Amino acid sequence: MDSAFILEPEQSDYLANDELVALARDSSAPARRALVEAVTDLPLSDDEKATHREREIMFDILRRLVHDAEMVVRRTISTRLARMPDAPRDLVRVLANDKIEIAYPILTTSGALDDDDLIDIVKFRTFEHQLAVSIRSNLSEVVSETLVDTGNKNVIKCLLQNTTAKISRTTMEYLVEQSEREDIFREPLVRRSDLEKDLAERMFGWVSETLRQVIVKDWNLDDKAVSQLLSKTAQKEWVSETPNARSESKAQQLADQLADQGLIGQDAILRVLKNGDIPLFIAMLARKTGLAGNFVQRIFYDSSGLALAMACRFASLDRDSFQVIYSYARHSRQHSTQSGAKLKRALQYFDSKTPDQVEIIVRRWQSHPNPTGMWDLGLD
Numbered sequence: 268m269d270s271a272f273i274l275e276p277e278q279s280d281y282l283a284n285d286e287l288v289a290l291a292r293d294s295s296a297p298a299r300r301a302l303v304e305a306v307t308d309l310p311l312s313d314d315e316k317a318t319h320r321e322r323e324i325m326f327d328i329l330r331r332l333v334h335d336a337e338m339v340v341r342r343t344i345s346t347r348l349a350r351m352p353d354a355p356r357d358l359v360r361v362l363a364n365d366k367i368e369i370a371y372p373i374l375t376t377s378g379a380l381d382d383d384d385l386i387d388i389v390k391f392r393t394f395e396h397q398l399a400v401s402i403r404s405n406l407s408e409v410v411s412e413t414l415v416d417t418g419n420k421n422v423i424k425c426l427l428q429n430t431t432a433k434i435s436r437t438t439m440e441y442l443v444e445q446s447e448r449e450d451i452f453r454e455p456l457v458r459r460s461d462l463e464k465d466l467a468e469r470m471f472g473w474v475s476e477t478l479r480q481v482i483v484k485d486w487n488l489d490d491k492a493v494s495q496l497l498s499k500t501a502q503k504e505w506v507s508e509t510p511n512a513r514s515e516s517k518a519q520q521l522a523d524q525l526a527d528q529g530l531i532g533q534d535a536i537l538r539v540l541k542n543g544d545i546p547l548f549i550a551m552l553a554r555k556t557g558l559a560g561n562f563v564q565r566i567f568y569d570s571s572g573l574a575l576a577m578a579c580r581f582a583s584l585d586r587d588s589f590q591v592i593y594s595y596a597r598h599s600r601q602h603s604t605q606s607g608a609k610l611k612r613a614l615q616y617f618d619s620k621t622p623d624q625v626e627i628i629v630r631r632w633q634s635h636p637n638p639t640g641m642w643d644l645g646l647d
Contacts (some may be wrong), residue, residue, distance in 0.1 A: 271524055318499050326355050341369045352378035360384055374399035374565050389413045396424070401425040406432040413558050415442065420451050427455035434459075436510040439466060447473045471496045476545060490570060497568040519560060522550035531555055532586050557581040557633050572613030580617060581629040589617055 299560055329344055345362045348354040349372035359379040363370050373380070374388065374396060385406075389397050391415065400406075401414050401422050411434045414426050423442070434442075439456075446452040456462055457470060457478045467482045474482070483493060525531050525612045531551050540548045549567060553560040557576050566574035572593045579589040593613055620628075 287537065326358060328551045330355075330358055330361075333608060338366070338369060341365060342372075345369050346372045348379075349373050349376040354379045356380075356384075357572070363388055363393060367393060367399065370396060382410055385410045387533050394419060397422045398425055401432075402429055404429075405433045406440070408433045408435040411435070412438050420449060424451050424455055427452060428460065430459065434461065434462070439463070446470060453478060465606055468492075468496060476543065478576045490504055493571045516546070516560075518544075518546035518550040520552075521547060522554045525551065533588055536582075536584065537588055540592060552578060552582060556629060557630070562632065567592075570597065570609060572597075572609060573616050576613050576617040577620065577625055577628050580620065580622075580625045585618060586614065590614065 274490050276432055282617050303575055329348075341362065345365070348362065354377065356379050358582065359373055363373045363377070363384065363564075370392075385400055385403075386409070389400055389410070397414060397417055397419060398421065400410070402425055404620065406426070408413075409433050414422055415438055417423075426434075427442070429640055439462065442452055442456060444489055445463075446456055447470075453470065457474060458481065464486050468488075471479060471482055482488065488496075491520060522531065525535065530555060536548065536555070539551060545567075545631055548563045549560055552558075553563040556563065559577065563578065566578060569575065574595060575596070579592060584592070590610070593610060597609075
């Protein structure tokens with residue numbers, strides 16, 4: 268490259284400044300290449316042995332370039348300054364508000380931006396700028412709250428996946444409540460180390476079986492605690508869900524279609540369960556037994572397995588199939604010392620009832636589908 272564009276110490280003056288700006292205004296390919304090389308060669312950091320005076324001159328050069336240079340030059344400047352915690356704030360702010368291709372290194376890395384800068388960018392710049400801010404290391408609670416206030420699901424998901432971001436208790440409570448209807452928030456929330464136990468337990472009612480297992484493991488929930496959470500969930504769903512909502516659910520609609528085609532058999536029910544589609548399994552067993560969907564869900568998660576045994580018998584499922592279903596429902600507690608005893612008792616109960624007794628029990632449930640407690644089920 269022409270030596271006129273390499274800033275040796277004795278050449279660090281405003282003449283070099285003017286020459287670089289002239290290059291910036293030259294749209295020819297050679298001029299653009301020379302300008303990028305010149306910016307790349309500027310000794311900006313302390314470890315590059317530039318004096319304080321020389322650095323001030325170079326920053327002044329860059330202030331002029333960011334207004335006149337093409338994108339490739341501004342991107343080069345942004346990449347270099349992003350790694351400098353003491354870069355001039357005014358210069359960094361200009362770059363942070365530029366097009367995202369230029370702003371990205373600054374937004375994700377630069378320590379020269381403070382919370383006020385980041386909040387302004389989140390409020391007034393593009394979705395892409397918000398995403399870039401959401402992955403910065405060590406975001407403060409106030410910046411995290413501002414990102415959540417955007418209401419953009421993808422931005423919030425990125426924030427939740429940023430394990431170094433600080434999120435206040437109030438904001439976390441809000442996101443937990445939102446996760447009941449926004450499933451995109453559930454996994455990153457459950458997997459955050461700063462999610463408190465009471466909030467994790469609150470989410471137990473609407474997260475997937477896999478995430479329930481994570482909650483059980485990470486917070487060391489015992490069988491009693493899990494049973495209480497499942498019972499609370501079933502009761503809440505029964506109260507909140509209307510008959511119309513139940514009949515209109517996608518799982519119920521599919522189960523109805525399968526039943527109309529004669530396709531709800533033992534193999535189909537087990538296949539759906541093993542594929543992890545719990546809502547469809549519940550809907551199919553409900554259709555097979557004539558029981559309400561929420562009632563079937565309730566007995567599916569009951570730790571005793573007695574009511575589930577009767578439902579399976581009524582649905583013409585054999586003993587081995589019942590054992591698979593029982594074990595799957597209690598997979599999160601398979602290492603409990605009580606699980607083996609409970610399974611043995613449930614199998615004995617499955618075997619002990621005659622077809623007439625099974626018929627009486629299940630017909631009673633069909634007439635009174637909402638017993639006040641799990642032991643008010645007509646089981647003896």
